[in-house]
Amino acid sequence: MNTLLLRAYFFVSTASAQVFNGPGLEGGVAQAAQINGPIKQPLRAVILSFLYKALGFLALAGVIMVVAAGIYMVLSGGEEGAKDKAKKIILYVVIGLIIVFLARSLVGLFVNGLQ
Numbered sequence: 617m618n619t620l621l622l623r624a625y626f627f628v629s630t631a632s633a634q635v636f637n638g639p640g641l642e643g644g645v646a647q648a649a650q651i652n653g654p655i656k657q658p659l660r661a662v663i664l665s666f667l668y669k670a671l672g673f674l675a676l677a678g679v680i681m682v683v684a685a686g687i688y689m690v691l692s693g694g695e696e697g698a699k700d701k702a703k704k705i706i707l708y709v710v711i712g713l714i715i716v717f718l719a720r721s722l723v724g725l726f727v728n729g730l731q
Contacts, residue, residue: 664723664727668720678710
């Protein structure tokens, strides 16, 4: 029992003897601001890169869908229902591509306008 009390006293006295000699709150914030993380880029650049890649992928998917709808129209064999379906696909994809290009333009406008 006596040994246990001695160990507890030693632990408490050791823990209370430690003093923080760091740069303080402002110094810590300044050091944290210099940390870029594992990607070595600011968060804004990562988000913008992701947005541009996602919009580029959507544009590519839209072009592929227009080509697929054109092939579907050619292979329809003159059937009116299949031709109408292919025309609707092309119309909706073109509308989607316009929206994607407008979104890309808006992202570029906000990025260049906010800097």
